Amino acid sequence: MPALPTSCDLLVVGSGAGGLAAAVTAAALGLRVVVVEKEGCFGGTTAWSGGWMWVPCNPLAVAAGIVEDVAEPRRYLQAVMGAQFEAERVEAFLAHAPAAVRWFAEHTALQFVDGNTIPDFHGRLPGARTGGRSVCAAPFEAGVLGPLLPLLKPPHPLMSWLGMSIGSDLKHFLRAGRSWDSTAYVARRVLRQLAERALHGQGRLRMGGNALVAALLASAQQRGVALHAGHAVRRLRVEGGRVTGALVSSAAGDHTLHASAGVVLACGGFPHDRARQRQWFATTPHWSAAPAGNTGDGLRLGEAAGAALKADDLADPAAWAPCSVVPMPGGGTLNFPHLLERGKPGLIAVDANGERFVNEAGNYHSFMRARFHKTQGREAQAWLVCDHRFIRRWGLGAVRPWPFTLGRWLANGYLRRGATPADLARAAGFSATGFERTLAAYNETAREGRDPAFDRGGTPYDRMQGDPHHPGPNPCVAPIERGPFYAVRVVPGSLGTFAGLAVDAHARVLQANGQPLPGLYAAGNDMASVMGGHYPSGGITLGPALTFAWVAAHHAAGRVLPLPAPALETASEASS
Numbered sequence: 001m002p003a004l005p006t007s008c009d010l011l012v013v014g015s016g017a018g019g020l021a022a023a024v025t026a027a028a029l030g031l032r033v034v035v036v037e038k039e040g041c042f043g044g045t046t047a048w049s050g051g052w053m054w055v056p057c058n059p060l061a062v063a064a065g066i067v068e069d070v071a072e073p074r075r076y077l078q079a080v081m082g083a084q085f086e087a088e089r090v091e092a093f094l095a096h097a098p099a100a101v102r103w104f105a106e107h108t109a110l111q112f113v114d115g116n117t118i119p120d121f122h123g124r125l126p127g128a129r130t131g132g133r134s135v136c137a138a139p140f141e142a143g144v145l146g147p148l149l150p151l152l153k154p155p156h157p158l159m160s161w162l163g164m165s166i167g168s169d170l171k172h173f174l175r176a177g178r179s180w181d182s183t184a185y186v187a188r189r190v191l192r193q194l195a196e197r198a199l200h201g202q203g204r205l206r207m208g209g210n211a212l213v214a215a216l217l218a219s220a221q222q223r224g225v226a227l228h229a230g231h232a233v234r235r236l237r238v239e240g241g242r243v244t245g246a247l248v249s250s251a252a253g254d255h256t257l258h259a260s261a262g263v264v265l266a267c268g269g270f271p272h273d274r275a276r277q278r279q280w281f282a283t284t285p286h287w288s289a290a291p292a293g294n295t296g297d298g299l300r301l302g303e304a305a306g307a308a309l310k311a312d313d314l315a316d317p318a319a320w321a322p323c324s325v326v327p328m329p330g331g332g333t334l335n336f337p338h339l340l341e342r343g344k345p346g347l348i349a350v351d352a353n354g355e356r357f358v359n360e361a362g363n364y365h366s367f368m369r370a371r372f373h374k375t376q377g378r379e380a381q382a383w384l385v386c387d388h389r390f391i392r393r394w395g396l397g398a399v400r401p402w403p404f405t406l407g408r409w410l411a412n413g414y415l416r417r418g419a420t421p422a423d424l425a426r427a428a429g430f431s432a433t434g435f436e437r438t439l440a441a442y443n444e445t446a447r448e449g450r451d452p453a454f455d456r457g458g459t460p461y462d463r464m465q466g467d468p469h470h471p472g473p474n475p476c477v478a479p480i481e482r483g484p485f486y487a488v489r490v491v492p493g494s495l496g497t498f499a500g501l502a503v504d505a506h507a508r509v510l511q512a513n514g515q516p517l518p519g520l521y522a523a524g525n526d527m528a529s530v531m532g533g534h535y536p537s538g539g540i541t542l543g544p545a546l547t548f549a550w551v552a553a554h555h556a557a558g559r560v561l562p563l564p565a566p567a568l569e570t571a572s573e574a575s576s
């Protein structure tokens, strides 16, 4: 890797979606850009993510004939966000997000696939849609990265198999052995992966968030962005009230880097910053699924330079998700977010009393909110429970479905098993009498595909998470009755954080007096959530990350994007 230069136009700190999207845009607009990444490889949480971006009115939906007025997503956001609806930033997001997708598709290696059948999380609220508001990074052939390929972060070790990046093709892996098409698809992918591992040490086909990072890295490389992994920003340089660069540390020592057009902070929020967790989370300890390198550096760097933080007036400080703590083969643990199996038919969640507390098929953020609400800040663990039929069909957390075996998971204590419901409760540590009562009540109506207690399967989002091939009337509901029975403990976790640096609609970081801190921008989760700490739909972190990175880069390049009406006044102030 060449030495870090001493000067550039724009310094980007962090190499997830926020950082790389800003870097590629700025380079395309003619700036000399440096990206520094403190980990040994590029990609951050983004490289482990599903790669879904919430972008209402996006060009792929429009091309498919799904045309809606921007008033509809606005109405939906108003309904979800209530008092946290910040009109100027939300309008900027709604106006710029489709334009950003179009721009990346036309000017970079990043291509998109549509999410035209993916419903919003809160299907009963006004303005909610059952599809056409999401896009995902298209699969990407990462071989074009050449010598940079080993520096692309590998897929999440617990969400891949043989190191294979799995994304929208997960359905084939779950149907292998049941459908000829899926079996043939999986066989082809496995053969390709084995061949590429033998030849190149790793697979080249990347999906989801890994494809998003790979495509942006490829474009960054093509456009001459200087990419430096293993380099951490320690301090911002502030001269005459303006951010003009940073002190960067690497194994080679400390370097001062001047950045004439400013600095973009994109360090991925604070999911592993213990002090901030204690300050802002109602319940600690916390087990985030984000990579360990996301320790809140961006917030600290900004604050030390005079930036204001936004936390207390958000609905939630983080994107909650139930996580299980997985013992890893080489020692240590990894936090696994339970995003998919909770909606499949034949699973419920119970607390220490053996009682249900939520519609388990609902979104991960609402699941944890319900848990926090019930426990009022006390220990918020719970157990996901299923029977033998379920675990062999769908797996449970890190435990994979048939033909993978259960032995390792039972031996290391991650998975608990009991011949009867009471045996399972005793093995896992929740109330046996409570659980027997809960299970009897659940099973009675589940045999008819109903869940009167919590309405599993009651919204389009629930049903998408269910099993479309389930023979019963409700794709999310089946009885849990064929032992042995299994449980995995889940604890409070997150996919990332919502609290962050206060910014304006141009992604400029603000000071406590509400004025921009000249030369400083934030993107991705370093920026306080444009959703006000709410979770309206899947993709509400990566959609805004891509959009506001694009907006920030335009501003830094002196190509200020006009704000949509009714915020025109602010736009002209900004460009003057």
Ligand SMILES: Cc1cc2nc3c(=O)[nH]c(=O)nc-3n(C[C@H](O)[C@H](O)[C@H](O)COP(=O)(O)OP(=O)(O)OC[C@H]3O[C@@H](n4cnc5c(N)ncnc54)[C@H](O)[C@@H]3O)c2cc1C
Pocket (backbone or CB within 6 Å): 013, 014, 015, 016, 017, 018, 019, 036, 037, 038, 039, 042, 043, 044, 045, 046, 047, 048, 049, 050, 051, 052, 053, 054, 156, 209, 231, 232, 233, 234, 266, 267, 268, 269, 289, 290, 293, 294, 295, 297, 298, 337, 494, 495, 496, 497, 523, 524, 525, 526, 538, 539, 540, 541, 542, 543, 545
């Ligand atoms: C399993 C999983 C699935 C998910 N799926 C989705 C999804 O489909 N859609 C969605 O919207 N969201 C999803 N999320 C959340 C999403 O991945 C994150 O919100 C998003 O990736 C954050 O992007 P970012 O650019 O802010 O940060 P990151 O991608 O985390 O990148 C930040 C980078 O900054 C680096 N860094 C930190 N400090 C420094 C420093 N001092 N100097 C230099 N570099 C530094 C970090 O090492 C890191 O590489 C998912 C999360 C998980 C865990």
